[in-house]
Amino acid sequence: MNKKIVFLGLLVSGAATAADFVGNVSFTLLTPITATEDNALSLGNIIAKSGDSCTVAPGSSTATGAACSAGGTVSSASFTVSGETGTSVNVAISGEDTSITDVTFTPDIGGVNSLSLGGTGSATLEVGGTVNITGASAPNGTQSLTYTLTLTY
Numbered sequence: 001m002n003k004k005i006v007f008l009g010l011l012v013s014g015a016a017t018a019a020d021f022v023g024n025v026s027f028t029l030l031t032p033i034t035a036t037e038d039n040a041l042s043l044g045n046i047i048a049k050s051g052d053s054c055t056v057a058p059g060s061s062t063a064t065g066a067a068c069s070a071g072g073t074v075s076s077a078s079f080t081v082s083g084e085t086g087t088s089v090n091v092a093i094s095g096e097d098t099s100i101t102d103v104t105f106t107p108d109i110g111g112v113n114s115l116s117l118g119g120t121g122s123a124t125l126e127v128g129g130t131v132n133i134t135g136a137s138a139p140n141g142t143q144s145l146t147y148t149l150t151l152t153y
Contacts, residue, residue: 060075
């Protein structure tokens with residue numbers, strides 16, 4: 001019976017030394033980043049000749065390269081990026097799209113890796129790209145490929 005009393009005494013003494021402590025948490029809520037494509041990237045008419053390419057630089061409306069042909073709409077893409085006023089946004093772009101036989105598209109943001117959203121909370125991002133004809137089986141007709149922009153604080 002003495003063992004039970006000693007054990008009960010240990011439980012009571014352990015509970016008497018417990019204490020609660022309050023910690024603080026701080027953080028800043030930021031406006032979510034959005035991007036609106038104001039103008040789509042278009043490389044115009046391209047001749048499907050193996051080994052040739054056609055490029056539109058970011059911010060340009062001119063296509064250059066042996067595969068470029070007169071005609072069609074040529075323009076770089078333009079995005080309005082919006083978010084928290086006075087912050088910077090990190091910018092990354094996906095790699096090559098090779099989903100069309102014998103065609104490779106490589107997007108280009110001209111070395112931009114961040115945008116300052118300044119006092120308006122927005123900035124413009126220009127995107128260009130290059131289409132390489134990599135083989136003789138590139139299909140004729142209107143084609144569409146994709147790229148992905150990744151924007152983070």
